[in-house]
Amino acid sequence: MNGQPLPALEALFDEAPCGHLVAAPAGGLLLVNATMSKWLLYDRRELLDDVKLQDLLTVGGRLFYHTHLAPLLRMQGSVAEVKLEMRRKDGHVLPMIMNASERVWNGQPIVQIAAFIAEDRHKYERELVLQRERAEALAAENARGQEELQAAHAESEERAVFAEKLVGMVSHDIRNPLSVIHMSTVLLERGGLTEPPRQVIGRVSRAVDRVRALIGDLLDFTQAKLGRGLNVQKQRVDLHAAIGAAVGDLGVAFPGHSIRHERHGDGACVADANRIVQAVGNLVGNAATHGAPGRPITVRTAGEGEHFRVAVHNEGRPIPPEMIPVLFQPMVRGAPEQAGDGGIGLGLFIVQEIVQRHGGSVKVESTEPAGTTFTMLIPCG
Numbered sequence: 001m002n003g004q005p006l007p008a009l010e011a012l013f014d015e016a017p018c019g020h021l022v023a024a025p026a027g028g029l030l031l032v033n034a035t036m037s038k039w040l041l042y043d044r045r046e047l048l049d050d051v052k053l054q055d056l057l058t059v060g061g062r063l064f065y066h067t068h069l070a071p072l073l074r075m076q077g078s079v080a081e082v083k084l085e086m087r088r089k090d091g092h093v094l095p096m097i098m099n100a101s102e103r104v105w106n107g108q109p110i111v112q113i114a115a116f117i118a119e120d121r122h123k124y125e126r127e128l129v130l131q132r133e134r135a136e137a138l139a140a141e142n143a144r145g146q147e148e149l150q151a152a153h154a155e156s157e158e159r160a161v162f163a164e165k166l167v168g169m170v171s172h173d174i175r176n177p178l179s180v181i182h183m184s185t186v187l188l189e190r191g192g193l194t195e196p197p198r199q200v201i202g203r204v205s206r207a208v209d210r211v212r213a214l215i216g217d218l219l220d221f222t223q224a225k226l227g228r229g230l231n232v233q234k235q236r237v238d239l240h241a242a243i244g245a246a247v248g249d250l251g252v253a254f255p256g257h258s259i260r261h262e263r264h265g266d267g268a269c270v271a272d273a274n275r276i277v278q279a280v281g282n283l284v285g286n287a288a289t290h291g292a293p294g295r296p297i298t299v300r301t302a303g304e305g306e307h308f309r310v311a312v313h314n315e316g317r318p319i320p321p322e323m324i325p326v327l328f329q330p331m332v333r334g335a336p337e338q339a340g341d342g343g344i345g346l347g348l349f350i351v352q353e354i355v356q357r358h359g360g361s362v363k364v365e366s367t368e369p370a371g372t373t374f375t376m377l378i379p380c381g
Helices: 009-014 034-040 044-050 059-076 119-189 195-225 239-253 273-290 321-326 347-357
Strands: 019-023 029-032 078-087 093-105 108-117 235-238 259-264 268-271 297-304 307-314 361-367 371-379
Touching (some): 019 034, 034 044, 059 078, 195 347, 239 259, 239 273, 273 307, 273 347, 347 371
Parallel strands (some): 259 297
Antiparallel strands (some): 019 029, 078 093, 093 108, 235 268, 361 371
């Protein structure tokens, strides 16, 4: 110590940076250092004359002392790093960490205690408990959320299956009377009717065909959105021939337009010809509804090795640019003045579903001078 004399041992004990207590087994205090007296806000004489060790503990601390600490001291002779709460004279509670030992001194058993204030540790432990409680609450809330999400998902699936079955049943029930009406119009047309009744029957027949197409679109939409996707059965086909035959039928369905078919390259492809023809029919119907009246509609098909390209072109007013990003979404229809002539806004959505089920893509280009062209690109492998 650089030649400096040490303080007296009594002074070192009295001013030690920890509290010291010596108590008799019954709890009476025999010795208290100044540090402990200061921490507890008691006069040292008051502690030695009027206070027992148990009086300085909280209710929980007393229970712990009698049921755990005292028996351990008797069995082991000492305990280390025990946390107890001591009550100051003003009632404030001090969390403390204590080391204690029980021994015999001058023939008398005593309990010797060294104590350290642990408020920072107490705050840390309390914060840990709070954080754990919060984590448990969040985990419980997350579990409830997962259960609710699973329940909602199950309910959604159940509703989707029900909706799919319902649409299928209703559409089937509608198709039966439509078939009767259609057959009746065919029989009436064969009966040699005069022109006015024949025109009426023709309108009825076209209306029946239109309703049948709408039912088909609705069934496909339900299958695509609520079911497992459109059913596609690929096989090796000549798409030039399949689409060419369909264009001939479409010319009858849309007598107000000249529908031309241009073909290039090889038509061999592995695809579902019926679905591709359905997509072409939707695009031609869209062109007939929204294109220039009386102007030709051109269907171009081209085998390009690994892909087969189908383009449907019409003249007329271009598609507004703001409509193009949402054009293939369901329930999107054309311009307001043409909406009454169109369907229910499912045709282009179904075209996209058919192409995607084939692993291909569809796009549209529309300008005033060039007209509107929908292009489907189908993988041939």
